[in-house]
Amino acid sequence: MTDIESRIDTSRPHTARIWNYWTGGKDNYPVDREAGDQIRALHPGIGEYAKADRLFLGRAVRHLAEREGIRQFLDIGTGLPSADNTHEVAQRVAPDARVVYVDNDPLVLAHARALLVGTPEGRTDYLDADLRDVDTILAAAAKTLDLSQPVALMLLGVVIFVEDDEESYAIVRRLMDALAPGSHLVLSHTVTHPDMPDVDAAVAFWNEHGTPKLTQRTPAAVARYFDGLELLEPGLVSCSAWRAETTTPDVAMYAGVGRR
Numbered sequence: 001m002t003d004i005e006s007r008i009d010t011s012r013p014h015t016a017r018i019w020n021y022w023t024g025g026k027d028n029y030p031v032d033r034e035a036g037d038q039i040r041a042l043h044p045g046i047g048e049y050a051k052a053d054r055l056f057l058g059r060a061v062r063h064l065a066e067r068e069g070i071r072q073f074l075d076i077g078t079g080l081p082s083a084d085n086t087h088e089v090a091q092r093v094a095p096d097a098r099v100v101y102v103d104n105d106p107l108v109l110a111h112a113r114a115l116l117v118g119t120p121e122g123r124t125d126y127l128d129a130d131l132r133d134v135d136t137i138l139a140a141a142a143k144t145l146d147l148s149q150p151v152a153l154m155l156l157g158v159v160i161f162v163e164d165d166e167e168s169y170a171i172v173r174r175l176m177d178a179l180a181p182g183s184h185l186v187l188s189h190t191v192t193h194p195d196m197p198d199v200d201a202a203v204a205f206w207n208e209h210g211t212p213k214l215t216q217r218t219p220a221a222v223a224r225y226f227d228g229l230e231l232l233e234p235g236l237v238s239c240s241a242w243r244a245e246t247t248t249p250d251v252a253m254y255a256g257v258g259r260r
Contacts (some may be wrong), residue, residue, distance in 0.1 A: 016105050021049040021081045022056060027080045027111060035210055035248050036152075042201040048240075049251045053188050057254050058084045060186045063154050063232075063243065063257070065093035065211035070184060072151040074141050076102040076131055076175075077158025083112050085125055085153060088122045095121040100141045103131040110129045131158055133216050134174045150182035151210035155225075157253070160214040161191050165221065172225050181260055184232075187225050192216040194197075197251040227260030 017028040021036045028036075040046050064070040071085035071094055078101040083156045090097035094172035101116060101124070103109065108130050118124030129136050138147070145151055153175055176185055192200055200216070202241045207213045223236050234241070239255035240248045 001163075007167075008148040009211070011053070014105070014107070015206075015210060015212065015214070016079050016103075016108060018210070020082070021237055022050040024081055024082060026080060027107065028158055035206075035236075038209075039202045039205055042205055043198040045249070045251065046202055048249075049190075051140045052238075052240040052248070053156055053242075053253050053255070054082060054084070056188060057086065057154070057186075058089050058244050058245050060257050061089040061152070062093060064186070065090045065097060065183055068150075068182075068184065068259075070150055070152045072145045072149060073097065073099045073154060074102070074125075074137075074145060074151050074175075074179075075099060075135065077155060077161075078103040078108055078112065078126075079105075079157075080108055081116060085116065087116060087118045087122070087182045089118045090119070091122050095119045098123045098145055100125050100127060100144050102127045102129050102131075102141075104128060106256050113239075131155075131162065131171060134171060134178075138175070138178050144161045147178060148180055150184070151179045151186045152186055153179060155187045156186070157188050157190070159225070160216070161212050163213070163215045165217070168215075169224055169227075176260055179260065183260045184257075185226065185229055185258045185260070187222075188253055189222045189225075189254050190214065190216050191219050191222060191254045193219070193224075193252055197253045219254055223256075226256055226258040231260055232257045232259060 017032040018036040021028040073153040112126045159168045236256040238250035
């Protein structure tokens with residue numbers, strides 16, 4: 001057994017693998033599928049969140065590469081490789097785009113090395129690190145990215161795993177402060193909302209049975225991550241509504257893009 005394989009716990013459901021299951025992937029285990037089905041029974045629309053978040057990622061990266069001229073992306077909390085990963089979207093627009101992926105899930109690491117292959121003109125690298133390891137992330141990212149030039153910091157569905165509010169805000173501020181003017185923050189976050197009580201039940205079930213535990217925040221609390229940044233239109237909205245070409249139902253995953 002390799003060191004990576006020894007770190008993969010198949011006895012408890014894991015969020016990245018359940019996300020993979022909901023989006024039609026095959027990198028999951030029976031325990032993940034069972035938990036995913038139980039969560040979906042509590043909140044039938046939950047599987048659409050994963051798809052909406054992935055589509056938001058594609059629209060945001062495409063906008064930044066096409067309209068904002070961004071050629072560097074730091075994607076923390078990568079998740080299991082899927083269709084239209086950050087480097088694929090960015091490098092379709094700009095083949096010379098550079099992407100650094102960061103995740104601390106050993107299953108993601110095992111697949112990322114094989115699947116996250118970029119264009120010859122660009123560069124795609126992977127770092128095995130935790131979101132909280134800000135100094136480590138920045139030092140490693142600087143080997144691939146030029147931090148004196150604008151970077152898009154991608155934090156999709158990852159700060160939900162930092163329970164303490166002030167710690168999570170401080171992590172995002174430290175990362176953004178290290179990036180050049182013209183950099184952008186792309187962030188999505190599960191929210192608690194009085195119109196969506198079944199989401200709270202699904203999250204409670206997850207935190208009782210799954211790993212890692214996640215923290216919901218109100219839309220107003222999520223907006224604080226963008227303090228000091230210029231929020232691009234349409235602001236902080238359901239990720240299904242961010243610059244979508246067609247009207248789709250809102251989901252309890254809010255997202256925004258802010259410019260430094």
